[in-house]
Amino acid sequence: MTIARHLVDVHLLLVREARVLLSLRRSGDEYDGRWHLPSGKLEHGESATAGLAREAWEETGIRLDPARVRLVHVAHVTAPAREPRLGLFFRADTWTGTPDNREPDKCYALRWFPLADLPDNLIDYSATGIHALSHPSEYSEAGW
Numbered sequence: 001m002t003i004a005r006h007l008v009d010v011h012l013l014l015v016r017e018a019r020v021l022l023s024l025r026r027s028g029d030e031y032d033g034r035w036h037l038p039s040g041k042l043e044h045g046e047s048a049t050a051g052l053a054r055e056a057w058e059e060t061g062i063r064l065d066p067a068r069v070r071l072v073h074v075a076h077v078t079a080p081a082r083e084p085r086l087g088l089f090f091r092a093d094t095w096t097g098t099p100d101n102r103e104p105d106k107c108y109a110l111r112w113f114p115l116a117d118l119p120d121n122l123i124d125y126s127a128t129g130i131h132a133l134s135h136p137s138e139y140s141e142a143g144w
Helices: 048-060 124-134
Strands: 007-016 019-025 039-041 070-079 082-092 107-114 139-142
Touching: 007 048, 007 124, 019 048, 019 124, 039 048, 048 082, 070 124, 082 124, 124 139
Parallel strands: 007 082, 070 139
Antiparallel strands: 007 019, 007 039, 019 107, 070 082
């Protein structure tokens, strides 16, 4: 019997002066060299906002107050040869510290992009959450 599972991803929409912080992925798959939101999978026993704060620290070196982030969008996605996942996109307008690439083995660079001028090579999954900032929608599905 196969047990189905869904991964839970938390995505950071770090917004400053109408700009969003993106990371340039370093990976051995088709997403290498594409822009993505700082993000990661929840760990066992971890709440979504605690996981977001952990990922923000691990990837960018900033500190978030989990009580001061706002859920913007939920995406339920799947793709061939990938496990289904539920993506939770949280907006943070306040934080402590200056974003810095703390995972150079997984990320080539961090860069701020104007919300009105995002890069062409942005991963669709991230684009869904960013789009919800200006076009509010609580939920989406892709690949089903």
